[in-house]
Amino acid sequence: xxxxxxxxxxxxxxxxxxxxxxxxxxxxxxxxxxxxxxxxxxxxxxxxxxxxxxxxxxxxxxxxxxxxxxxxxxxxxxxxxxxxxxxxxxxxxxxxxxxxxxxxxxxxxxxxxxxxxxxxxxxxxxxxxxxxxxxxxxxxxxxxxxxxxxxxxxxxxxxxxxxxxxxxxxxxxxxxxxxxxxxxxxxxxxxxxxxxxxxxxxxxxxxxxxxxxxxxxx
Amino acid sequence: xxxxxxxxxxxxxxxxxxxxxxxxxxxxxxxxxxxxxxxxxxxxxxxxxxxxxxxxxxxxxxxxxxxxxxxxxxxxxxxxxxxxxxxxxxxxxxxxxxxxxxxxxxxxxxxxxxxxxxxxxxxxxxxxxxxxxxxxxxxxxxxxxxxxxxxxxxxxxxxxxxxxxxxxxxxxxxxxxxxxxxxxxxxxxxxxxxxxxxxxxxxxxxxxxxxxxxxxxx
Numbered sequence: 210x211x212x213x214x215x216x217x218x219x220x221x222x223x224x225x226x227x228x229x230x231x232x233x234x235x236x237x238x239x240x241x242x243x244x245x246x247x248x249x250x251x252x253x254x255x256x257x258x259x260x261x262x263x264x265x266x267x268x269x270x271x272x273x274x275x276x277x278x279x280x281x282x283x284x285x286x287x288x289x290x291x292x293x294x295x296x297x298x299x300x301x302x303x304x305x306x307x308x309x310x311x312x313x314x315x316x317x318x319x320x321x322x323x324x325x326x327x328x329x330x331x332x333x334x335x336x337x338x339x340x341x342x343x344x345x346x347x348x349x350x351x352x353x354x355x356x357x358x359x360x361x362x363x364x365x366x367x368x369x370x371x372x373x374x375x376x377x378x379x380x381x382x383x384x385x386x387x388x389x390x391x392x393x394x395x396x397x398x399x400x401x402x403x404x405x406x407x408x409x410x411x412x413x414x415x416x417x418x419x420x421x422x423x424x425x426x427x
Numbered sequence: 428x429x430x431x432x433x434x435x436x437x438x439x440x441x442x443x444x445x446x447x448x449x450x451x452x453x454x455x456x457x458x459x460x461x462x463x464x465x466x467x468x469x470x471x472x473x474x475x476x477x478x479x480x481x482x483x484x485x486x487x488x489x490x491x492x493x494x495x496x497x498x499x500x501x502x503x504x505x506x507x508x509x510x511x512x513x514x515x516x517x518x519x520x521x522x523x524x525x526x527x528x529x530x531x532x533x534x535x536x537x538x539x540x541x542x543x544x545x546x547x548x549x550x551x552x553x554x555x556x557x558x559x560x561x562x563x564x565x566x567x568x569x570x571x572x573x574x575x576x577x578x579x580x581x582x583x584x585x586x587x588x589x590x591x592x593x594x595x596x597x598x599x600x601x602x603x604x605x606x607x608x609x610x611x612x613x614x615x616x617x618x619x620x621x622x623x624x625x626x627x628x629x630x631x632x633x634x635x636x637x638x639x640x641x642x643x644x645x
Contacts, residue, residue, distance in 0.1 A: 260566070348477055
């Protein structure tokens with residue numbers, strides 16, 4: 210069975226749950242927590258030298274990481290990856306936008322405002338990130354005001370999956386989705402996709418702790 | 428003719444020059460400067476609502492942005508995009524690593540240390556970014572110590588093109604490539620690729636200023 214490394218608070222990990230559930234691929238999950246610093250522990254760096262979650266251990270013993278690469282790898286058969294080159298490039302365009310402009314603002318704001326022990330300590334960082342997060346949501350709003358799916362075609366793609374989690378949790382990042390009228394209907398369209406799994410829900414057949422997994426596998 | 432929007436100081440823009448030169452596709456360039464704030468000017472936002480360079484105006488009047496999406500779009504015929512799904516996912520893995528972990532540290536450090544008017548103003552930001560930049564280079568070093576190309580196959584891919592510019596300029600970001608013995612031979616392998624163009628060199632047939640282009644096209 211495939212093993213997914215990562216915790217449920219991570220929207221990047223959630224993307225992998227979304228595509229595995231869409232495909233109907235069963236997986237077990239090893240709970241690797243950023244808050245406990247586990248992605249940079251030596252045991253995990255042997256799994257993913259990049260030192261980040263999510264990562265997947267494929268059934269053949271090979272490791273793949275980066276949520277965008279995993280969405281791509283598991284897309285065949287789902288219809289979430291278009292067939293022509295120009296449409297494929299457009300999907301990647303929005304996936305790179307997500308990893309460069311959307312996730313680093315919305316995910317970090319969510320962490321600092323919702324999960325950090327003392328958000329006041331991060332007031333300067335929050336002040337820098339807020340206009341960037343606002344810009345990212347405005348870019349999505351402008352786009353989705355004229356098209357059902359972010360990559361512009363007639364069908365949901367892995368770019369919609371990539372942008373879903375941290376848009377769904379934008380309120381925790383300090384944004385009011387009421388200010389972006391095109392986003393809520395789009396979120397609901399993604400949620401109506403086959404095999405959809407909501408954020409924070411564990412889709413794994415079995416879940417192990419860091420200690421359980423690495424003690425048993427050393 | 429294709430129009431490339433962006434300035435020569437940007438490694439992301441350089442990636443697009445690299446792939447267009449590799450393909451032998453002639454292009455003109457409109458010089459859009461981040462330092463002058465031009466990517467967020469209304470004229471440019473009509474071209475790329477994401478508000479970033481590079482962007483390309485294709486011959487059919489369509490716009491594509493995000494350097495990674497452009498590397499993918501122009502890869503056919505170059506051999507820089509492998510044929511099997513697992514290898515393709517591995518290429519994307521390293522391209523997402525570049526946009527999430529490599530470029531936001533190395534490119535920003537380079538800007539703050541080399542081009543900002545008073546780097547002292549950014550001492551705190553530099554202190555946060557330096558260990559992250561070091562980590563990104565160490566990840567590359569570990570990988571390239573055991574394989575000629577970053578995605579691990581027998582051939583150069585667009586992932587090598589994506590990682591080239593800001594690794595080549597790592598000294599300007601404050602890192603000594605002498606500390607990473609696998610990186611210099613890898614940089615030279617990329618530089619030996621057909622149609623290679625060095626950083627800061629203008630590969631365009633014709634170059635227009637922001638004013639020239641947008642006054643003529645309004």
